[in-house]
Amino acid sequence: xxxxxxxRLMAAAPLAPGALMERGRVIxxxxxxxxxxxxxxxxxPGPYPGTVINVRSAASLSEDGLKINAGVVxxxxxxxxxxxxxxxxxxxxxxxxxxxDDVVGIKVNCGGHPWVVSSHDIVAETVxxxxxxxxRPNRIxxxxxxxxxxxxxxxxxxxxxxVNIYAAERENRHVDxxxxxxxxxVEADFFGEDDTRSNMVRLISQTLTKIINIPNIKDHGATGVxxxxxxxxxxxxxNVARTHYKGVSHTYSFVxxxxxxxxxxxxxxLQIMDGLRGVWHGGPFARTLKYVFFPRQIWFGTDPVxxxxxxxxxxxxxxxxxxxxSIWNRDPQTLDFNNGGNRDQDxxxxxxxxxxxxxxxxxxxxxxxxxxxxxxxxxxxx
Amino acid sequence: MRPRVEKVVIFAVLxxxxxxxxxxxxxxxxxAETGAExxxxxxxxxxxxxxxxxxxxxxxxxxxxxxxxxxxxxxRGAGIxxxxxxxxxxxxxxxxxxPRIAGRGNVASATRRPWIDANGWMYIRRPSxxxxxxxxxxxxxxAAAEACVYQVDLLMKIEPGDLEAVGGVFSYFRSLxxxxxxxxxxxxxxxxxxxxxxxxxxxxxxxxxxxxxxxARPSAKYRINIRLGSKAxxxxxxxxxxxxxxxxxxxxxxxxxxxxxxxSETVFARYSAxxxxxxxxxxxxxxxxxxxxxxxxxxxxxxxxxxxxxxFGEFAPETPVxxxxxxxxxxxxxxxHTMIEGRLASLDRRFGHGRTLHRDR
Numbered sequence: 001x002x003x004x005x006x007x008r009l010m011a012a013a014p015l016a017p018g019a020l021m022e023r024g025r026v027i028x029x030x031x032x033x034x035x036x037x038x039x040x041x042x043x044x045p046g047p048y049p050g051t052v053i054n055v056r057s058a059a060s061l062s063e064d065g066l067k068i069n070a071g072v073v074x075x076x077x078x079x080x081x082x083x084x085x086x087x088x089x090x091x092x093x094x095x096x097x098x099x100x101d102d103v104v105g106i107k108v109n110c111g112g113h114p115w116v117v118s119s120h121d122i123v124a125e126t127v128x129x130x131x132x133x134x135x136r137p138n139r140i141x142x143x144x145x146x147x148x149x150x151x152x153x154x155x156x157x158x159x160x161x162x163v164n165i166y167a168a169e170r171e172n173r174h175v176d177x178x179x180x181x182x183x184x185x186v187e188a189d190f191f192g193e194d195d196t197r198s199n200m201v202r203l204i205s206q207t208l209t210k211i212i213n214i215p216n217i218k219d220h221g222a223t224g225v226x227x228x229x230x231x232x233x234x235x236x237x238x239n240v241a242r243t244h245y246k247g248v249s250h251t252y253s254f255v256x257x258x259x260x261x262x263x264x265x266x267x268x269x270l271q272i273m274d275g276l277r278g279v280w281h282g283g284p285f286a287r288t289l290k291y292v293f294f295p296r297q298i299w300f301g302t303d304p305v306x307x308x309x310x311x312x313x314x315x316x317x318x319x320x321x322x323x324x325x326s327i328w329n330r331d332p333q334t335l336d337f338n339n340g341g342n343r344d345q346d347x348x349x350x351x352x353x354x355x356x357x358x359x360x361x362x363x364x365x366x367x368x369x370x371x372x373x374x375x376x377x378x379x380x381x382x
Numbered sequence: 383m384r385p386r387v388e389k390v391v392i393f394a395v396l397x398x399x400x401x402x403x404x405x406x407x408x409x410x411x412x413x414a415e416t417g418a419e420x421x422x423x424x425x426x427x428x429x430x431x432x433x434x435x436x437x438x439x440x441x442x443x444x445x446x447x448x449x450x451x452x453x454x455x456x457x458r459g460a461g462i463x464x465x466x467x468x469x470x471x472x473x474x475x476x477x478x479x480x481p482r483i484a485g486r487g488n489v490a491s492a493t494r495r496p497w498i499d500a501n502g503w504m505y506i507r508r509p510s511x512x513x514x515x516x517x518x519x520x521x522x523x524x525a526a527a528e529a530c531v532y533q534v535d536l537l538m539k540i541e542p543g544d545l546e547a548v549g550g551v552f553s554y555f556r557s558l559x560x561x562x563x564x565x566x567x568x569x570x571x572x573x574x575x576x577x578x579x580x581x582x583x584x585x586x587x588x589x590x591x592x593x594x595x596x597x598a599r600p601s602a603k604y605r606i607n608i609r610l611g612s613k614a615x616x617x618x619x620x621x622x623x624x625x626x627x628x629x630x631x632x633x634x635x636x637x638x639x640x641x642x643x644x645x646s647e648t649v650f651a652r653y654s655a656x657x658x659x660x661x662x663x664x665x666x667x668x669x670x671x672x673x674x675x676x677x678x679x680x681x682x683x684x685x686x687x688x689x690x691x692x693x694f695g696e697f698a699p700e701t702p703v704x705x706x707x708x709x710x711x712x713x714x715x716x717x718x719h720t721m722i723e724g725r726l727a728s729l730d731r732r733f734g735h736g737r738t739l740h741r742d743r
Contacts, residue, residue, distance in 0.1 A: 195646065
């Protein structure tokens with residue numbers, strides 16, 4: 001697409017009332033409606049701002065990367081949690097975040113089926129630790145927005161009986177709203193869409209007391225990368241696909257805005273990045289192995305901004321290794337928003353001008369630390 | 383001479399029937415000319431099958447039916463209530479679109495807004511018009527519901543297999559309470575010049591649930607009076623009716639709109655009020671059931687509201703909230719049509735032309 005065409009396209013879209021400009025981007029007027037108050041110490045950024053624990057093990061995957069070694073994953077999880085909290089005993093580390101009385105949601109990511117999803121082994125190990133702390137299985141919810149995606153990944157056989165598998169909608173068709181909270185939402189007019197509300201998943205606002213977020217290391221066509229922030233935010237609200245339209249994305253400001261809505265912000269207490277496998281292009285999908293890589297890592301923290309800031313460098317480095325354009329590339333020449341197939345074929349094609357700056361924007365909302373020199377990454381190699 | 387006689391007969395029968403289809407609504411005829419829901423009209427099936435189908439017609443509950451003039455006597459002989467329609471009469475009627483989702487203009491669109499063929503704008507524009515629809519299999523029920531919502535004189539040529547579905551729609555609408563004379567609520571006026579361009583503007587406004595009243599001249603009642611070709615609304619802008627509708631919406635301001643719908647872009651609304659009550663009718667143009675549709679009605683009261691949904695019966699609106707001068711509630715589930723009635727809570731003249739609408743009892 002010609003730059004002139006793109007600029008004209010941008011200019012043609014009338015600004016919604018109350019919208020502001022920031023760094024050449026439109027920041028819509030957001031109306032946040034929530035009856036929930038923030039906790040005295042909100043879960044994000046939590047007790048460990050600016051801290052990322054990175055546990056690596058070459059043995060976590062088979063040599064070809066296709067099989068996960070559950071025993072190694074268990075050890076990685078134990079080491080990571082102890083390192084994050086400074087506790088000597090595994091369960092004491094988990095008790096820093098969870099009590100037996102909690103109702104715990106585990107936010108998984110199923111969009112990268114089959115290769116890059118929240119892995120069965122990490123989710124199962126999380127559940128095992130929650131139960132060891134004393135949380136009853138019927139007070140544990142493994143959740144995602146879309147049931148069809150959950151069915152594909154199929155966690156149930158890997159979890160103890162009684163653990164709830166929960167999806168807010170049958171599939172992404174925008175007809176199924178009963179599991180969203182009609183009184184907790186963010187209202188914004190992005191492109192003149194009729195439905196201007198995104199409602200929080202009812203489970204989050206009305207049932208859960210704590211949330212553990214398990215995203216993946218993934219490239220994303222709209223946000224540049226999708227990690228902690230986008231998984232918890234776009235996976236916790238309805239009607240979010242409306243933020244991308246004809247090559248333009250409002251994810252820059254919307255991801256952080258959603259993540260900061262109470263009670264999501266207060267209740268999301270732990271971030272576990274499943275980086276055993278990752279996808280460096282074509283994300284959030286990973287239908288083939290074409291763009292899949294194998295970091296063999298699991299990260300731990302409470303600060304989603306810090307973890308996602310580190311994530312940018314990992315995905316960017318992998319793209320660079322393959323000679324692909326940067327996720328920061330905003331050249332309209334690379335844009336082909338009418339054909340996702342071209343994006344899948346060519347890592348130098350964007351379908352949307354990506355907005356990795358959404359992570360810095362979230363930092364401004366107080367969700368975490370963005371400056372890379374203030375982020376402490378502690379690495380453990382098993 | 384003969385056609386003239388038939389016209390007289392048709393008119394007489396129509397007048398007779400309109401009184402029975404939406405029983406209990408008695409309002410001045412003049413109001414009907416402004417689109418008020420006060421002179422009930424009815425859709426009817428135009429049936430070209432043979433008289434041997436009389437039992438099906440009777441069982442379907444769609445009487446009276448309209449039939450070709452040459453068949454009328456036979457049908458009457460079979461004991462079926464019919465309206466005789468001459469070919470010329472049929473051809474003189476305005477053709478309607480088959481209501482449906484006609485496709486998605488841009489599959490990459492984040493707005494999910496599909497292209498919808500609907501007739502509401504035309505029914506608002508010409509409430510006294512006489513219409514004719516030729517409906518392929520599976521499309522008659524929605525067309526019938528659309529005509530019932532707007533109370534227009536529509537003859538529907540349907541596929542025989544759709545007879546029972548249409549009968550179900552008629553039965554459902556007959557079962558709804560008749561809340562008295564109500565006037566459509568509007569937030570703006572469109573100055574009518576009879577042109578296709580203005581018609582397309584009306585179409586897009588209807589599809590965006592931007593409530594308008596067609597007027598011959600601007601009215602001080604409305605902050606926004608759209609006269610296409612004026613300095614404020616150049617005719618060239620209407621070349622992109624969708625953008626034009628968006629401009630109007632933003633001029634109006636979402637928070638000042640009488641009606642907002644959250645959870646679908648395939649549901650169009652008919653919002654009426656008067657005498658202290660409101661009635662909202664929602665038509666879903668998709669084939670999908672919608673669960674948890676959220677509605678915001680400016681000026682409405684949420685207490686005591688009642689609702690009915692085609693296929694589900696009466697229900698209570700869920701999660702009601704009264705705030706900022708508006709009522710909000712959720713429709714737990716709806717397929718093709720839902721109606722909500724309740725009391726108004728506003729003195730805004732949009733809701734009943736300045737009458738005192740809220741009285742404590």
